[in-house]
Amino acid sequence: MPDYRKFFSDDVPSFMRSPVREIFRKVDLSAIYSFAGGYPSAETFPLDRMQDLAGAVARKYGAKALQYGATQGVPELREAVAARCGVPVGNVQITTSSQQGIDVCARVFLNPGDVVLTTSPTYLGAIQSFRSYRAEIVSGELPEGKKAKFFYVIPDFCNPSGETMSLAEREALVERARREDFLIVEDSPYRELRYSGEPLPTIYSLAPERTLHLGSFSKIFAPGLRLGWMLGPEELLEQIYVCKQALDLCPPVFDQYVAAEFLSSGELDRNLASTVALYRRKRDLMLSLLEKYMPEGVSWTHPDGGLFLFVTLPEGVDTVAMYDEALSAGVAYVAGSFFFTDGSHRNTMRLNFSFMDEGRMEPGIELLSRIISSAIWKKSH
């Protein structure tokens, strides 16, 4: 048996396991109260439409729906996305998931030691990707003498915080990007899941010359298709296109036609409207349950959209340490410190409110609150 370690590239020691995916590997989520994943609700999937959609695609597009396709994505889906986003089709690249959109940005822009700016906390899958290229991930001011390649940001209903950047914050970011001359990677998988408040302009619309905007079908159709899109300047997309040729030649073709059908027929918008209504109820339910059950000293964000809210426990309560106990008791969350690149904020947790059935939300939050209360009590005794 060879010692495999000598074959690994210098990047490999920087590869991180997703703590979220590791939970899913070990635990049957349906057997517990899981607030852990970023899973859409199964109720929102047009499962009973898949047979007809597949049939329609086969009849309408014929063999090309099962053949290799263009690296940029099939024209029909690029055009549907371009129309929806109000941009020319030349500014649209279809991605094999918006996670691939993040990763291809990392691959095209980052050398080891390069700086990526981001908010803190931020999306774990982005941290994973940037770390795997040995980038330095910085929130706040740049280290002396360093320049940033790009700022990675989820302006709408951030994963994990649930927070939304104000227009002034967006403008300030754009102004800083222009002044300090870095790009912006705007990760926007939740933008259309707004339950209250008014939509704000995308960062892409404020700075189209230096923003790559990542969209996703995962939350407005189904994650099982692994389809997203990227908007950006043609010159940058051209380089991303060349990179993507070597990654997987093209995004899944049949699924792209299914998405094009679902989108251009208007079904996607009807399905999205009921998804938003469902998630609004779930968000409101979770907020009222936290109000009802959480002990004193616990606070949480009040998101206007998305899938998550972020809970802060009293200083000194450690959500990483109490995780196994919670899981044994039958409730799962993601420790908030995983979303901070320095592993700080061990008194925080991310809760997902989209996945769990409404009927199970109350016993789940009650159980979680009991475990938190007990951890607070232990800390002070």
Place this chain on the structure above:
Amino acid sequence: MPDYRKFFSDDVPSFMRSPVREIFRKVDLSAIYSFAGGYPSAETFPLDRMQDLAGAVARKYGAKALQYGATQGVPELREAVAARCGVPVGNVQITTSSQQGIDVCARVFLNPGDVVLTTSPTYLGAIQSFRSYRAEIVSGELPEGKKAKFFYVIPDFCNPSGETMSLAEREALVERARREDFLIVEDSPYRELRYSGEPLPTIYSLAPERTLHLGSFSKIFAPGLRLGWMLGPEELLEQIYVCKQALDLCPPVFDQYVAAEFLSSGELDRNLASTVALYRRKRDLMLSLLEKYMPEGVSWTHPDGGLFLFVTLPEGVDTVAMYDEALSAGVAYVAGSFFFTDGSHRNTMRLNFSFMDEGRMEPGIELLSRIISSAIWKKSH
């Protein structure tokens, strides 16, 4: 408008455009005689089964078919592939195309300057991937003082040569890999497309401790699903699994269930049998047409399977230079020199025999032969 070049990573200048994909970007293939692509025949796609397959998947697997799935692939498809390949399920990773399988090997194993061994000529998409990590691609003996990370090889019906390694050659490669201590990446998308001769053992079966074997659904089901698999030692797959988390979280889930249904119901094998019969006829037809029309001094390989054969013209005839003329006349091929890392062998070309309708093969080969004859005549006058 920013100057974007300063944002690019040091890898970007090594990114190559696929000349094959660039042709497809510019030319409507259906309007010409195209022997260029590596496309399966549309006749082999179970297009009329997609609606029922999608319905069966929706009924049998429910919402999990549209949800996020395991990074390793959904258990049902991993198990079906494991059973088909005769390996434990722990040795199976599902990939989002076998191109991704190649790329993830490059990502996990290669530092800039590392050596990849390969045959010459070899698959262009692999050259693209290895170059993009700034690896040194070597065919033949290692440069003095260097060690190789892995040998990349297509032992069955190589793209582009159509040639198959003998058992003695496979054993010699394994023996060399053990002696010089490198891994083997066995790319095997065509293995099940055998039209004559007897199957030989996979390299994976000869050296399971140091081989990563890449399989593909593209040629035995449909490329539009973008699904492949990787077999290998669990310790290596574990590292590839961690890498893949950051690439795209998981392979397309609905498509995986469609493939699992198609495979485990026995449909895939029935479809494959008729595909093999069709491609055997097409291979034989192309060989007889080359015999009939090609001028003296032109030779070609006689593949036992796969999608390609490789043509050698007289020394000094340049298939890159004559390409535009051929395209204008209405026939496309891929210049053979693209498959040589040093750009040599400009008197060769790759011809695909799977894609074109049987009825169009004769006028296409006749036209190509005329262009070749004219190029030979020009060279000698």
